[in-house]
Amino acid sequence: MLDKSYRHIGCENCKSRNNSLFASFCDSDVDIMNSAKTCAFYKKNQPLFLERSAPRGVYCINEGKVKIFGRGEEGKEQIIHLAVAGEIVGFRAMFSGEPYTVSATTLEDSNICFINKADFLDMVDTNPSLRNGIMKELSIELAERATFVTNMAQKSVRERLASSLVILNDIYTNELINLSREDLANFVGTATETLIRLLKDFKDEELIKTHARKIEILNKDGLLKVAGG
Amino acid sequence: MLDKSYRHIGCENCKSRNNSLFASFCDSDVDIMNSAKTCAFYKKNQPLFLERSAPRGVYCINEGKVKIFGRGEEGKEQIIHLAVAGEIVGFRAMFSGEPYTVSATTLEDSNICFINKADFLDMVDTNPSLRNGIMKELSIELAERATFVTNMAQKSVRERLASSLVILNDIYTNELINLSREDLANFVGTATETLIRLLKDFKDEELIKTHARKIEILNKDGLLKVAGG
DNA sequence: CGAGCGATTGAAAAGACTCAACCACCGTGG
DNA sequence: CCACGGTGGTTGAGTCTTTTCAATCGCTCG
Numbered sequence: 193m194l195d196k197s198y199r200h201i202g203c204e205n206c207k208s209r210n211n212s213l214f215a216s217f218c219d220s221d222v223d224i225m226n227s228a229k230t231c232a233f234y235k236k237n238q239p240l241f242l243e244r245s246a247p248r249g250v251y252c253i254n255e256g257k258v259k260i261f262g263r264g265e266e267g268k269e270q271i272i273h274l275a276v277a278g279e280i281v282g283f284r285a286m287f288s289g290e291p292y293t294v295s296a297t298t299l300e301d302s303n304i305c306f307i308n309k310a311d312f313l314d315m316v317d318t319n320p321s322l323r324n325g326i327m328k329e330l331s332i333e334l335a336e337r338a339t340f341v342t343n344m345a346q347k348s349v350r351e352r353l354a355s356s357l358v359i360l361n362d363i364y365t366n367e368l369i370n371l372s373r374e375d376l377a378n379f380v381g382t383a384t385e386t387l388i389r390l391l392k393d394f395k396d397e398e399l400i401k402t403h404a405r406k407i408e409i410l411n412k413d414g415l416l417k418v419a420g421g
Numbered sequence: 422m423l424d425k426s427y428r429h430i431g432c433e434n435c436k437s438r439n440n441s442l443f444a445s446f447c448d449s450d451v452d453i454m455n456s457a458k459t460c461a462f463y464k465k466n467q468p469l470f471l472e473r474s475a476p477r478g479v480y481c482i483n484e485g486k487v488k489i490f491g492r493g494e495e496g497k498e499q500i501i502h503l504a505v506a507g508e509i510v511g512f513r514a515m516f517s518g519e520p521y522t523v524s525a526t527t528l529e530d531s532n533i534c535f536i537n538k539a540d541f542l543d544m545v546d547t548n549p550s551l552r553n554g555i556m557k558e559l560s561i562e563l564a565e566r567a568t569f570v571t572n573m574a575q576k577s578v579r580e581r582l583a584s585s586l587v588i589l590n591d592i593y594t595n596e597l598i599n600l601s602r603e604d605l606a607n608f609v610g611t612a613t614e615t616l617i618r619l620l621k622d623f624k625d626e627e628l629i630k631t632h633a634r635k636i637e638i639l640n641k642d643g644l645l646k647v648a649g650g
Numbered sequence: 651c652g653a654g655c656g657a658t659t660g661a662a663a664a665g666a667c668t669c670a671a672c673c674a675c676c677g678t679g680g
Numbered sequence: 681c682c683a684c685g686g687t688g689g690t691t692g693a694g695t696c697t698t699t700t701c702a703a704t705c706g707c708t709c710g
Contacts, residue, residue, distance in 0.1 A: 262567050264575035265649045272567045287553075288560035294567055323552075324516075330559040331517035337566040338491050338501045338523055344573035345610030346493035349698070373657060381574030383699055388658060404707095405657085420494045578666070602689060612667055617690060633675090634689080 201231045201254050201303060208254055208278035213325045221319065228311035234304055240281060240296040247285035247292055249308045253277050256302020257363070259375065262294045271379040272340075274299070274363050283326065286312060299371070347420070349382045353390050355419035356380045357400065361409045368406035394418075430460045430483050430532060437483055437507035442554045450548065457540035463533055469510065469525040476514035476521060478537045482506050485531020486592070488604065491523045500608040501569075503528070503592050512555065515541060528600070576649065578611045582619050584648035585609045586629065590638045597635035623647075 203209055203222045214225065231254070234240070240251050240258060251258075258281055260273040272294060275281050285292050286309055298304075307315075316323050343352060356379055360369045371379070377387040391407070394400045399415050401408045409415065432438055432451045443454065460483070463469070469480050469487060480487075487510055489502040501523060504510050514521050515538060527533075536544075545552050572581060585608055589598045600608070606616040620636070623629045628644050630637045638644065 262571040264571050266575075268575055270571040270574050272570060284560040284563050286560075287556040288564060289557060290561070290564070293564040327516040327556060327559070328518060330556070330563060331513040331515075332519070334513050334559060334563055334566065335517060335519070335522040337563065337570065341501060341566065341569050341573055341610075342491040342493050342499040344570055345499050346495075346497055381570075384656090385658080385700085386698060389698095392658090613688095614668085614690080615666055618666095621690090 199231065200226075201305060202226060203229075203305075206254055210278070212252070212278040213280050213283075213322060213329060214252075216321045216325065217319075221315070224315065225307065228315075229305045229307045231303065231305045234298045234302045236298055236300050238298050240298070240304065241292055243293060243295045244291050247282060247309060249306055250283045250286060250312050251281040251296070252305040252307065253279050253281065254303040254305060256304065257299040258296050258302065258304075259299050260294050260296050261378065269375075269378040270381060271375065272337075274360070274379070276363055283312070284330065286316075299375070344381055349380065349386055350390055350393075351419050352382070353380050353387065354394070354399075354415040357394075357407065357409060358412060358415050358419065360407075361412065368403060368408050370406050372405065428460070429455075430534065431455060432458075432534075435483055439507070441481070441507040442509050442512075442551060442558060443481075445550045445554070446548075450544070453544065454536065457544075458534045458536045460532065460534045463527045463531045465527055465529050467527050469527070469533065470521055472522060472524045473520050476511060476538060478535055479512045479515060479541050480510040480525070481534040481536065482508050482510065483532040483534060485533065486528040487525050487531065487533075488528050489523050489525050490607065498604075498607040499610060500604065501566075503589070503608070505592055512541070513559065515545075528604070573610055578609065578615055579619055579622075580647060580649050581609050581611070582616065583623070583628075583644040586623075586636065586638060587641060587644050587648065589636075590641065597632060597637050599635050601634065 203214070203217075203226050204219075209215060209217075214221075217225065229252070234256070241247070243263065253275055255277050257277075258275040258279075259271050260275060260281065261269045261271045263269055275296075281296055282292070316326065343355065347355070356376070357369065360371070360376075360379075364370065369376075373388060374384050377384040380387060391400070391402065394415075395402065397414070399409075399411045399418070401410055432443070432446075432455050433448075438444060438446075443450075446454065458481070463485065470476070472492065482504055484506050486506075487504040487508075488500050489504060489510065490498045490500045492498055504525075510525055511521070545555065572584065576584070585605070586598065589600070589605075589608075593599065598605075602617060603613050606613040609616060620629070620631065623644075624631065626643070628638075628640045628647070630639055
């Protein structure tokens, strides 16, 4: 269960740090980060930052999940990424010199640490392995996003939903996919009604099973086949 | 007109370098790059590199244009980016440690220089301003691509075409947009036939005018209005 | 208990795609 | 010089997917 206080969470005990950009930190690096950061508890659906606002630092997810999304002309959300424990959110804006182009909101109750921009950039400057990790991460995400664009442009909604469910299944390790229908639609890039109809199709085809809003994957290979790849 | 030989093009004389990542280079930096690079003339439709192949270095466009594209399931191209003179192509793959996820092909006769991976990474290591420029560039492109995804997911083909034409108008400075209908369709993310029909609509609405395959923008504001934003 | 939001269903319309045919231009070879 | 073949551009018709709008249902929260 999550700690509802604002008590400091020591990075040295953070189970999520092992698969984060800070995994390679030595003890003194961890000390520096520990003294630089602040920790906070975020309730579900609480924003970390908003599009067009000025970046003040980076957010490190100790526990919980965060959606990163842009908005189209009519204000409809498009979820670009779902960040899980261990991920650092908002570090792209540290280097771009521009306001946020996306917003970030918690999807569930979360513990999230914050590192000031100056402190973060200082760590990047003085720590080559962190820097290289970041450049690698940026590059990989850029490549992923190229695929994302291609999928959006060429795949049908049905294919995208199948593909999305597999991705979400990995994100929700050891638990059922738990998103509102609207968020799921905004992740797939479709209308909520279309999403619901396709979910029903998948249920009929015994690819998935729903438990109220939660979704269980019954046949991952079948979904991959529908996704076409 | 383009030089058809493989003669060396000195970076110190390269007009495109001023708006490139190498703009901040001092004379000695330029010397290093000059001795590290090789220059080559590429005919129209000649590939620089292919998806799934191993990155060997970066390509610097002295003159010409290059399309960067991925492929969907059925092999249909999706153009992710059009690179113009001054742009460095393929540097993301220098950091990702993975094979190319996209391909690059010239759209017209081009002069393109090549810098070996080791030499390039060496320059990045020893030149903080280049490094910062790259991190900034990666971050900005990542943000742009988020918008790209949102547009693909939420805008109609008509809106995307209008928006694409405005973007292309900037890319083809002082000349008419000159792409095959298929490339244009693959940039917008639609079928060639749909693209042609919409171009006709735009002609009827006097937003554009065609000269054989070339496209002239008559009413940029009108196109922006159609694009919705 | 009532209000309100999220989930679901139905019906109709719009948007895009596919397939097939045709046209137009261009360079080649006879 | 002209017929030929090929590629890229264009048009038409029909179909399928997806969206939109409207209405209903069901549950949770105050």
